Amino acid sequence: MIRTKEDYIKSLKELKTVVYYRGKKVEDVTAHPAFLPHINAAAKTYELALDPQYEDLMTATSHLTGKKINRFTHIHQSREDLIRKVQMLRLISHETGSCFQRCVGFDAMNSMYSTSYEIDEKYGTPYHQRLKKFVEFIQENNFMVVGSMTDPKGDRSKGPSQQP
Numbered sequence: 001m002i003r004t005k006e007d008y009i010k011s012l013k014e015l016k017t018v019v020y021y022r023g024k025k026v027e028d029v030t031a032h033p034a035f036l037p038h039i040n041a042a043a044k045t046y047e048l049a050l051d052p053q054y055e056d057l058m059t060a061t062s063h064l065t066g067k068k069i070n071r072f073t074h075i076h077q078s079r080e081d082l083i084r085k086v087q088m089l090r091l092i093s094h095e096t097g098s099c100f101q102r103c104v105g106f107d108a109m110n111s112m113y114s115t116s117y118e119i120d121e122k123y124g125t126p127y128h129q130r131l132k133k134f135v136e137f138i139q140e141n142n143f144m145v146v147g148s149m150t151d152p153k154g155d156r157s158k159g160p161s162q163q164p
Helices: 005-015 035-050 054-056 078-096 103-123 127-141
Strands: 017-020 024-026 059-061 068-070
Touching: 005 035, 017 103, 024 059, 035 054, 035 068, 035 078, 054 078
Parallel strands: none
Antiparallel strands: 017 024, 059 068
């Protein structure tokens, strides 16, 4: 399923999350000026996937289901997939002029896919099969997968137990 920009924004409203910004409760994150740039940039990833002009860049065929999916939920299968990914990221960067909130999760999902396979091969664990089911769920619903990253803090020449 390729979701629309409107579907994405509606889904944010339906979450009914409790959000505070600068000490004040935000009643509707989709209308608050502090969150609008981020929401609009992420929504653009859904909007462009439905634009016939960008279909080749913004969508892919799932190797798991054979269905057309948003490229942000796709597991890279070839060099061409990686080239299209870079072209897609450039397009969205030009369209939004900002972070569009999907890169870290997209990259994490792809790295976990190959890593979980290697772990399962080595240790006989079921992680890869479980991840494949999760990826299918993400692809079917065109959910946004997020990740987190930060710079390591402290003295990098020392191990964790040696930190001040």
